[in-house]
Amino acid sequence: MSQHLKYMPHIDGLRAVAVLSVLLFHLDLSWIRGGFVGVDVFFVISGFLITALIKREIESSNRLDFKRFYIRRFWRLAPAFLTVLAFTTLGAVLLLSPMHLERYGASVVSALLSLSNIYFFTEGGYFDFAAQLKPLLHTWSLSIEEQFYLLWPVTMLLCFKAGLMRWMPALLALLTAFSLYLNVVFSDGQTALIDAMFTRLEPFTDGKNTIFFLLPFRIFEFAIGAGLVWAINIRVRQQIVVDAIFWFGLAALAACFYRYREWMLFPSFFGVVPCIAAAMIIYAGGEARGRQVLTNPFALWFGLISYSLYLVHWPLIVFTKYVQAHAELSMFAVIVLGLASIVLGWLLHKFVETPWRFGFGAYDDKAQAGGLHRRLRLLPLASLAVLGVAGLSMSLSKGWSWRIDTSIGSEYVAYGSAFPKAFTGGAGFANSGQVVSLENIPDIIIMGDSHARHYINGLQEIIAEPAGLSLYAAANDSCLHLPGFTRKSAGMDWDRACPGGLREALDYVEQAKQAGKTPVVILSQFWLFQIAFADRLTAEGEKAGRQIDLADVREGLLELKSMLGDAELIVIGNVPGTAQVDIMDQLTRPALSRTMAKPDTLFTTPIEDGRLKREWQFNKSLEAFASKSQSFTFLNPFGALCQQGRCVTVVDRRHPVYSDSHHLSQYGSRLVIKKFAPVIRRVIANNFPEAFRTSSVQHLR
Template sequence: MIEYRKDIDGLRALAVLGVVGAHLGFEQLKGGFVGVDVFFVISGYLITALLTKEFRLNQTVNFGSFFWRRIRRLVPAVLATVGLTVIAAFLLFSKEQFESTVWSSITAILSISNIYFWSSVGYFDADAISKPLLHTWSLGVEEQFYLFWPFVLIGLLKLNRLVLTKTAIFVLFSASFALNALFISGDLGAVVARQSKLLVNFNDGGTTAFYWFPFRIFEFMVGAGLVFIGPGIGRLRKSVADFLVLLGTSIIVLYMVLLSEDAVFPYYNALVVAAGTGLIIWAGKDSGIAGLVFGNHVARFFGRVSYSLYLVHWPIIVFFVSLGGDLTSLQSKLVLLALTILAGYLLYFTVENPMRNASYLTVKPLTYRAVMQRASLPACAALMAMLALVAKDYEDRIPVERKTLTNSEWRKFEREKYCTGEMPEFPKDIFTCQNDRNSSETIVVWGDSHALHTVAGISEIFPDTNIAIAYMPGCIPQSGFNGLVRDMKRKDLTESCIKKNRQFLNWASDAPKPVLTLITSAKRNTPKQIAEINHELTSYLSKSGHNVYILGDFIRPEMKLAQCRAVPDFFHTEEMLSRICGPKLKAVSKEVRYNLRLAELTPNYISVIDIQCPDDECIFTNNGKALHRDNHHLSPYGSITLFSDVRMLKKFMGLGRDVRGLISSQLIDSSSADIEPRG
């Protein structure tokens, strides 16, 4: 074993308290998430020092013993956290949230949750607060480091060339940092997305760099490099060491205070944090300041329990919010902080520390087979328990009157019922949803995903008319005109959006003229910008013979109302749901103002305010059923409900029919689809 350093334990305390503070929403620690990067540097240093010392003493490393120590150190606490989280999710979450939690728990056990969350979410998006195991992404990165670095390091040490080892560390550091530069500030992410069939859902470069291990190697290498530069320097003068520790500490603290969630990350910001951490580790052994700041009993206590604190803090926050807790309240933040410390200590005291030090788990010598035998049993048991829970008819836990389809089920229903068939005059690469009724007349809707969510309502209003939706998710029709470019977070998607919009106009100039053309999209840019471009688009289409209207964007609740209510009644009473499952009024007010301003500036504008917000109060439910499938897209049920309003039909020049009876008779009781909508 390497020499125990009190200052490194205290440094862990700074890291974990920064992360917890940021996630609790303390404004003074909005950049506290960089504590994860501090952990990466510490791991790089300690693992490298441990393996290097063992190799120099024995000229070999017992990998079985090494990995078993890692497993005993990390896995039991993860299994306990995952198990308790799944139980809590079973009692509190909707079907959609529960299924997501189960999948994330499985990937957390398998040390690949960073890849799972990369494929589905951005770290700071609105869905983060509904994912209680999101924070395990960092454990996935760290455990992937354990599987990679020991073999590389020992291979290098066996060559008995210190210069080669240092060079390899520098090369790995440089290559990893260069990947950040290429993916975040360059176009490599877009190239990979286009070329790789496996990565069809490839995220923007910043998200990829945040989650994937190769982009974090440079942080681990900062720690690893310290092992090989320390001995050659000798002991530092106390004054120099104190200065370096203060400098490193100041860098980390300043980043925790000043860095925002919108900052470029990891890339150069993570490098600065890693450098600050490296200064503390390198100089801390010789510094009196390090002992004072990081070596005291309080700091060491939080350092010892830092792993357990990290594991429990995010599930506690997520479940608190799911029960209607107010995370903006200072009192709530302080209570949650105390609860996190208590729960973290209990996990450390009852699981982490006993499992790490239990004598019956430290039998030697350990072979690879012995490691696998000891590790596989608890991991498989946890996996089997969760799979059994999923296989069970677990939806019995949710009362029938609260049930609804998941977001993905609504999308499936929408496409299977309303996006069937292809019409030769409407190219599939432009019109990605077509409802072919073998009619001589077609209604066209052009826009982003908010154009697609109109398909159910328009299809039912016009039952004898073809419907063609020209849409691309996130791509507003105005992008590419009058200097406005919608940033899609990936250069190839941004360019595809502009190309698709121009293709639509080219098609419109020669195509058979639809009986009606609607332009609609989510609220982007300012009403003035959008109105000016809308005027040009409608003028062009009108000259081409199109009957064109601008359809206002429906007001969004900014809250997943359907999923909020579709929860078990173990703890969520109807009174509680009425309190916590409501639209965000500030966001609703802002949306209404946007629509009213756009209506003032836009001719041929169909206002949805008249329909959705009668008497100055916006409607988001009908007969107790939410109209949106998520926080901003209408469900097919909501689309038909809102489009059935007679005032909307008048705007369509009497071409449609009153479909209010269909809301209950056709959609809810439909037997033509595999999925039965219920909310």
């Protein structure tokens, strides 16, 4: 009996809908923010088709030819995948920095082993900014499918041998329920089940990534498709009901495309809706009136190239964004990328996918005996081996750093992941205590979180040492360092730690006053980040349980100034940051990548970027409050680092302003403090009039 299923054109039309939704979502079009659910539609289709194929073979022959099944799957998927992988690897070698090529190499090996989903699970979230640096991120779904192909045929054969095939609908329902239950259990990462099963389950406490990337939490999507194999034999006689099922499924799927957002806990119960919608379309699409919306030539053509289109589109988008230094795609770029993806997808389908699926790779004993076919079949296998070795080499040899111009970025390559710690503006200094001290009495006190610490280098070299002043640091835990505040998150006793950091700074102030000095206090912190996690402490020392806003910050600043008395207070606002662009990456790109990127986009970020704009608006609000209250002096780092709407991240193409996405480097610390120096000196001179009369000004090195 033929193992081929009857062709169902509306399924190809549904494939077209799925792949186009993913493409448009990845092109950052705002009206299809839920396009990522197209992948879930593919899972339902796979569950249906693979289950139908296996069921037919088992029932017709009382056996399952595993060799035939897996060889067919290999020739169906591997040639197009390996072709895209080869070209993507070439692009990665030419464009990516060593740090990112090292990770890319690991992703190549993972993709070849069908473990991409597990690898990217360990790397971070699918919707994170860092996803834009992963050309093979989209292969996570292919690995999920391949893992399903590996497990499901064996499972079905065992059920058949055990006489359970007639109970399969009930078993699939139980499997769906169990998979959804796992979604609920692991979704928040804080469950009794996880806690009870030792620390080995600690990696799964990142609930959102766990349920997104791993197969057990996606099984219900395949199971819904598999259940259709039995449900589709139950036909509805009323045409109007068939039509309603079909059109309701399409409407529900369209609603998911339009309404779903990246921040949703997915798949979980949100994933059920697009899967049921896809199942309804498959069930009724063969007979519903208006099914031509999925069976017209346009839809069928996209359905036929859907696999190839899915493979090629994401590397194109990643490399384009990478070359543009992650700038927002213009509408022109969106159109060009969309058309290029479609054209390349069609070429891949026509000249690679189809010939290998139905020609060179067709499972046919006579073809196997032919010398030409045998030699041609070695090509994908050889490609697999070469790509695997190349990926392993990239991963184990620091991303082939020999590609980097030794006169520009090689000095940074050796640091690797240690770069942020080695180059931060507070490197080499303790978080608290004396930095520069002549009399063991604080003259200048820098307080706050790590955003206070990154100014230590600049304050030491530009302000304290030249003037012969003592500099003390009270750069403590990640808190909002103002009176009466704590932090919401778990991990430590914030109700003690946050007030403790503030108390240390106030102790230094008291120490100076007892020695007859009036110190200058400089407060700097990661303002918006700390506000997001902050909470108020009640009079009893308990969390108030409310969201902090700008009014709370203003009140806290006034209270702090009151506690300082006649000590001068300088408040430093948010630094612009890099909009999450990796500084190490910018400094160590290969020559071609540097040449293709415009310097004004590679080494600067626009203030209009979402995060930068929020930081800038906060600074302007605090600046206005400082001017109105006259209680403290406010310094805005945007004024030191930005001009004409863009903020610098690297100076002269070689000096990093930041050590990571939001901490100033030693160079950046000196750069900003040098710009602030006239104001800081003027404030200090109010308390130490002799400090700057004879001291030399140390210039930025």
